[in-house]
Amino acid sequence: MKNFHPYLYPAAGFVCVNLLSFFQNRLLGADAVALMGYVVPSFVGVVTGCVVSACFTWHQKALQEEKEKNDQHSEINTRHEAFLQTFPQGVCTVDGEGVCLQINEAFLQLFDCKSDNVLGKNLFEVIDKEPSHLKKIIQGTPLKHCGEYKLYKLDGCPVKVSVSLYPSPFGTVLTFSEVTLTIFLKSKIDFLHNHEPFCGFLNLAAWKRRVEEAYAKSCTDYDCRNFLFIVDIDRFKIINETVSYAAGDHYLKDFAQFLAFKIGASENICRLGGDEFSFFLLDCSHGEAQSFGQALLQDLNAFETSCQGRVLKCSVSIGGCPISAQLRSFDHVLLGAEAACNFAKESGRSLVRFYDPEQDEYRENHGQMEMVSHIQAALAGDLFFLRGQRIAPIMEGRGQGGMEILVSMRDQSGATISPGAFIPAAETFDLMADIDRWVVQQAITWMEENAEVCASLDFISINLSGKAFNQEDFADFLHSVVVQSALPAEKLCFEITETAAVKSCDKAIDFIHKIKELGCCFALDDFGTGMSSFEYLKNFPVDYIKIDGSFIHGIEHDEISQEIVRSIQRISEKLCVKTIAEHAETKESLVFLQEMRIDYVQGYIIDKPSPLT
Incomplete structure (x- = not known):
């Protein structure tokens, strides 16, 4: 009906005035003076109706525009509030005196408080109980990053946070990130980047970089002797099949800790596969490597642990290979140690063997390595x-x-x-x-x-x-x-x-x-x-x-x-x-x-x- 407003009021004015003129005409007669008394009021009625209609239409349009503008502002505020509440960092808006105007859920969790404890109150009296530069920076210098500060939760417990500041027309916006958590997460990410989570040893990529450094040193310094070892647990699958896979995992973790204890440098160890580990020794002669391998074999063969009421014990086979320029790359060194370990298993298991391309039993393997x-x-x-x-x-x-x-x-x-x-x-x-x-x-x-x-x-x-x-x-x-x-x-x-x-x-x-x-x-x-x-x-x-x-x-x-x-x-x-x-x-x-x-x-x-x- 609102679309007919521009026409409704002029028509109403025209009808009303003409009805009045009609009755007037009946009383005065149909002479010229009476006719003018009929036409002029009609014209006046039409004009009056148009003016009234225009004013009403303008007023309605202004009201509609105001309503749409308010709806847009309401939607923007709703989205802003939703974004603010889901933001992972603590956010707080304060005025020039430090009075808290707005906060999000992350802020409340970080400082262990409720909105009633903070909103409308001076922020510095709530979380900044010691003299610091934070209040001066907020009230004075328009910086985007303030630095790291020791602030306080509602119960008085200190918390170290990184604070960033963003001036705005509506006040100063502060963001808070817990430094302790950030450092922990960064260290965790760095650890997982270089380590495998099961045993905590270096993953293959990180461990390979360390071995390649040792190989590069061996290529330039011929007096430097380093050795790579592979330790293979003999018949490990028996534990999985006769006890349980959980018992197998338990044995592997305990075995890994014992191996790290015996070697004394866990950063030199890598878990190659399910039951196969590798490590390297730096600056040792061939005789020292052989003695170490034999002693390690005895210790690992004596190792045992228990799980689910069962004693778990396995023997191991060990293969060693010198990290030297005679083998053309890290891959050849690893394959040489693998060949020595396989030879130890083929020779009866529970043995230590060292790779030597000049020995008959390794000559064919060396040729195959070259063919790879x-x-x-x-x-x-x-x-x-x-x-x-x-x-x-x-x-x-x-x-x-x-x-x-x-x-x-x-x-x-x-x-x-x-x-x-x-x-x-x-x-x-x-x-x-x-x-x-x-x-x-x-x-x-x-x-x-x-x-x-x-x-x-x-x-x-x-x-x-x-x-x-x-x-x-x-x-x-x-x-x-x-x-x-x-x-x-x-x-x-x-x-x-x-x-x-x-x-x-x-x-x-x-x-x-x-x-x-x-x-x-x-x-x-x-x-x-x-x-x-x-x-x-x-x-x-x-x-x-x-x-x-x-x-x-x-x-x-x-x-x-x-x-x-x-x-x-x-x-x-x-x-x-x-x-x-x-x-x-x-x-x-x-x-x-x-x-x-x-x-x-x-x-x-x-x-x-x-x-x-």
């Missing part, structure tokens, strides 16, 4: 490449045969490194997972780009390492890659070694079943090398058996190998599994293999591996 850097560079620089080798049918009616995809590597100079040189190092130092994924991705990409080659073959096999079964997400990764590819799944055959399959029997069987659901095939590689080959063969749902090359090489002259291959072939026929003979190199061997009814042959007599293009 090449593998890492190949993964980062795309220096791996694929080769293919034909698998031909030897019996009629066995189809078109297949091809095995092999992985090779180049070093940074371009020289080819054979799989036999880098695969053992990759397996030892847990790099096979990355290589497996690279091979699968690249092999499937090549097959998609060479569809005509794939169509001319019955299957193309890809090798998987034994580590694949122990990776929780590798089966999902392989499943996803196969589903997303445009390849017929039945063309894909994945090879797993007999040794790896037997070692992780249940996991291998579950893995094979999951991938075979897509239509893929599986081959059991290097068959015959295991101790229980035939016992496990019936349990693996494979499609092909690749007879190990040690039985095929020189088979024409070895009657024992002939009988072993014949028995493998007979059992494979019963299981409806096809056989592939590896490393066939002579025509004479082909004759024997054909007589034994082997299905496929692979070897230099058929085809030599060549790069896939």
Whole structure:
């Protein structure tokens, strides 16, 4: 209705005046004088109505604008109050005399008081009971930061706070932060940045920096001898499995404290893994390091603690490695100590061993350590490449045969490194997972780009390492890659070694079943090398058996190998599994293999591996 106000009052004035004039006209008659008495009042009524309407409309608009302005101010005040109350620092607004005008909840908590104790009262009489510069600064100098002061809670207890000052048109705004809490939180953050919380030792990154400093000193000062040790708790999982995981955690914490006590410098210790610790000694000779290692071994083997009414005790194995320029980096030093510790465990456990690249037992490990850097560079620089080798049918009616995809590597100079040189190092130092994924991705990409080659073959096999079964997400990764590819799944055959399959029997069987659901095939590689080959063969749902090359090489002259291959072939026929003979190199061997009814042959007599293009 308010939208019609500009028209309502003029219309009302017009109607009222015209009604009055109408009755006047009836009384006076319809002469000219009477007509003027009718028109003039009408005009006056309209003008009067317009003036009244304009005044009323202006008044209503002014009232509406005032209401909207008040609502905006109310909303701003509400937001300001909400922000003030949630602000983590204590906030207080005072006038020029120090009278408190406004406070927030954090202020009340900091000084342990209620709003009635502070609002409307002089702030300095409440919290600043000793002479200080705070009152003078607030009343005089317009600084933004006052500094740190000892103020007082309502009960008189002192509290050290950092005070900041912000002048405003409505008074002086003060913010208060408890210095004690700030220092504590900063120290806590600094500690967690450099330490792992479970045992309180340096984390790997911080500890590595300390060891690298020692390594750098060893490289410049050849008289300086430092040693890195690794302590591995033998059969620690027995505590977790026979007592409880809580008891295992209790043992680890007590063991860590005892280790720190024996070493005397907790900042030199790092927890590498669940039950593996490492520490370093500075400025000691090889003889001193050996003596210390033996004494520590005896002390740690004698250590015991109790939890849940059970006595907990384990032995340890210790490996040591000199931090010297002979080993090219910190990683090589750590790997050397790891190799020495592993050798101690392999030698019977509860022993101390020191790494020496000149000793026979470490020479192979040293070569693998050198190979690790090449593998890492190949993964980062795309220096791996694929080769293919034909698998031909030897019996009629066995189809078109297949091809095995092999992985090779180049070093940074371009020289080819054979799989036999880098695969053992990759397996030892847990790099096979990355290589497996690279091979699968690249092999499937090549097959998609060479569809005509794939169509001319019955299957193309890809090798998987034994580590694949122990990776929780590798089966999902392989499943996803196969589903997303445009390849017929039945063309894909994945090879797993007999040794790896037997070692992780249940996991291998579950893995094979999951991938075979897509239509893929599986081959059991290097068959015959295991101790229980035939016992496990019936349990693996494979499609092909690749007879190990040690039985095929020189088979024409070895009657024992002939009988072993014949028995493998007979059992494979019963299981409806096809056989592939590896490393066939002579025509004479082909004759024997054909007589034994082997299905496929692979070897230099058929085809030599060549790069896939």
